[in-house]
Amino acid sequence: MKQLFRAEFVQRFARDRSLRAGLIMLMLLVLASAVGPLLVPHDPIAVDLGQSLQRPGMAHLFGTDELGRDVFSRVVAAARTDMVAVSICVLLPFLIGSTVGLVSGYFGGWVDLAIMRFVDILWAFPFYVLVISIVGALGPGVGNIYLAFSLVVWISFARIVRGEVLLVRRLEYTQAVSVLGYSHTRIMLRHVLPNVITPAIVFMMADVVLTILAVTSLGFLGLGIQPPTPEWGVMISEGRTFVQDGWWISLFPGLAIVLVGITFTLIGDGLDDLLRPKA
Structure with a gap:
């Protein structure tokens, strides 16, 4: 039975062009983030006012900014900065929210009521308002960004996992392992979590x-x-002053953001099709 499932899984993966394209693009992004800053032709933070606002060409592939810094080198170096930040800002809320949703849905009762009322309160506030308020209060910085996202984004994962757990805990196999006397921790981690985590991964x-x-x-x-x-956002902000004479300063980091968005959209769509149960 497992062999049949694996064979079907491999066949569906082989037919899914979106997922394959997204994974290839992701590997290129990871490669650029990992080794790109070591291979770029110029120091991304070195100032050379004599080369300021140079148009894209052979010497500077993406041109230079107002301080003479090579835009291509900065875009590649910013890939590591932004991808690391985004990874942490997604993984931390995923772990927190999945844990909270698992506990809330499994135990139910007053535990579920208390947790979900708190979640509903946070859900009532717009995402950007909460994040900007937290970062604005704590001050700019990478650590405060991680904290703000961890405090806000987890509620989405908690709602998703909790809803799946409410369905799974009514199934016969969950009730059977409860009768066998297994601990709550073992039941949640070994029998419930593997069957409810897929929607949260796709949403991630x-x-x-x-x-x-x-x-x-x-x-x-x-x-x-x-x-x-x-950092791509900072580069776009710095380039808006020179949008007429130095349009490339903002254009290329903007295209990098679009590329990342397309990459993970393709992966998300592919995972949704791959992991969705077939009738």
Whole structure:
């Protein structure tokens, strides 16, 4: 039975062009983030006023900014900065929200009531308002960005996992392992979690797109990662002053954000089709 399932899984993966394309693009992004800053032709933070606002060409593939810094080198270096930030801003809420949703849905009763009323209160506030308020109160910086996203984004994962747990705990196999006397921890981690986590994983891929927009938006507003560290949102903000004479300063980091969004959208759509039960 397992062999048949695995064979069907491999066949569905082989037919899913969106997932394959997204994974290839993701590997290229990871490669650029990992080794790209070591291979770029120029120092991404080195100032050379004599080369300021140079148009894209052979010497500077994406041109230079107002301080003479190579835009291509900065875009590549910013890939590591933003991808690390986005990964942490998604993984931490995923772990927190999945744990909270699992506990809430499994135990039910007053535990579920207390947790979900707190979740409903946070859910009533717009996402960007909460994140900007927290970062604005704590001050700009990478650590405060991680904290703000961890305090806000987890509620989406908690609602998703909790809803799946409410369905699974009524199934016969869950009731059977309860009768056998297994501990709550073992039942939740070994018998419930593997059967409810798939929707949260699919949502996580879509959440990456929203998170990259949020992280770069904070940088654009001056509340995110601070200069001189290369960051796409900051680069777009710096380039808006020179949009007529230096349009490339904002264009290429903007295209990088679009590329990341397309990558994870393809992966999310592919995972949704791959993991969705077939009738």
